[in-house]
Amino acid sequence: MAMVLGVDAGGTSTRAAVLSLEGEVMGRGLAGCGNPMAAGARVAFGNLRTAVEQALCVVDRSSIKGGVVGLAGSGLLREPSAMAAFAAVFSDLPVVPRAAGDVVVTFAAGTSAADGTVLVSGTGAIAARIIDRAQGRLADGYGWLLGDEGSGFWLGRAAARVAVRELNAGTPGLLTRLVTGHLLPSSPPVMPRPPGDSATPALSHLPPGDSATPALSDLPPGDSATPALSDLLPGDSAGAAHRDATGPGRVDQVGELVDRIAATVQSRPPLALAELAPLVSRAAADGDPAALSIVEAAAVRLARTASEVREPLDRSPIVLAGSVLTSGGPVQQAVRELLGRRWAAAPITVAKDGAGAAAWLAALDLLGPARAAALHSRFVG
Incomplete structure (x- = not known):
């Protein structure tokens, strides 16, 4: 029976699968990071080999008639030494799988079309134009320091910022309580915001000119169309009023809690903030104003990223990918609404x-x- 090998080698994990030409799964494998740009060629290709060996363990290797590896950081294979190391992973197969950009494989995971757009929001965020099953123009994907707007990291950082500001203001909402519980699980529960108190503006209270879901055609270059996080959070006057009303003892407790959150966040790798992204979705689903504001701001950013690689009258498919956009939560819903509009x-x-x-x-x-x-x-499930 003829079979094919497929590998999705990303920054978090490497997944391999062997399927028949009729789409029957014959074997699977899983290993760690497969991005040679992130982990180095030795580690990445070692993980690639592990995943492939697992998938092939009960398969007649001579039956493999073709293969594709979706590889984050595939540009490294232009170097002869890297290409040789890549090919060595498959030295006992009758064919060496061809490497494809990870966005090409991700697009194919959502459609059989040859052309379209893929919008990814996981730990990072990127959009790509796909032309004849090859990577075209890219937008964002610049990493957490320079971009990845609307990504899991971006959502998590926004959630942490909300938490320290709402705690300092004495008005912790659901999102702040969830973030505090996640980062400081041994701390006593944070008291909820009093009924009717809305220190963080709801979507209807965004600054003038910032509608919750503006049409993409109204988005100018830059950041001005999307509310800045500083516009979505309580200002220092709220914190001052809280400090005046509560006295020094309570302020000391709040200050210690805020300091512990800040120290916890800063002691961990920056991308660990992406762990907080699901808390934004959970709080938004329950109507927390701060979480809703973050969701809408993220959706605008992601939709704008897609618009940078896609023509206004394009009818080709749009594939949503990455943990933020495949989980079916409020971010995906808001992005779908903007893209559909x-x-x-x-x-x-x-x-x-x-x-x-x-x-x-x-x-x-x-x-x-x-x-x-x-x-x-x-094939794709």
């Missing part, structure tokens, strides 16, 4: 199994476009 005729789908999508791309070369399209859902 701008590109009403475009289908919007959610990426599924990346390793299966890589295997489908390999099978495409053997099956032809029509047969492969008919089997796409069997």
Whole structure:
């Protein structure tokens, strides 16, 4: 039986799958980071080998007729030494899988179309134009220092900022309580905000000119269309009023709590803030004003990133990917609304199994476009 190998090698994990040409899964493997730019070629390709060996352990290797590896950092393979190390992973296979950009495989995990747009929001955020199943123009993906707007990291940092400001103001909402409980699990529960107190503005109270979901056509270059986090958070006057009303003892307790949160955040790797992203979704689903504001601001940023690689009248598919946009929470819902408003005729789908999508791309070369399209859902789940 002819089989194909697919690998989705990302910054967090490497997933491998062996499938028949009919889309039946014959083996799977899982290992750590497969991005050679992030982990180094030795570690990344070691993880690649581990995942592939697991997937092949019960398979006749001579039956592998093709393969695709979706590789974050695939540009490194332009270096002969890196390409040699990559090929060595597959030295006992009859074929060396071809490397494809990770965004190409991610796009194929959501559609069988050859052209379209993929918008990714996981720990980081990026949008890519896909043309004939190859990577075209990119937007964002600049990392947490320079970009990744609307990503899990961005959401988590915004949540931490809300927490320290609301605690300092004496008006902790649900999001602040969730963040505090996550970062300081041994601390006593934070008392909720008094009924009717809204220190952090709801979406309807954003600064003038900042509608909750502005049309993308109204977005000028830069950041002005999206409310800055400083505009969404209580100012120092709220904290001053709270300090006047509560006295020095309470202020000392609050100050100690804020200091502990700040110290905890700063003692960990910056990208660990992405762990707080699900708390934003949870609090937004329960109507927390600060969380809702963060969700809407993230959605605007992500939709704007997509608009940088996509023409206004484009009807090709849009694939949503990454943990923030595949979880079905309020961020995905808000992004869908914005994208649907701008590109009403475009289908919007959610990426599924990346390793299966890589295997489908390999099978495409053997099956032809029509047969492969008919089997796409069997490969990606």
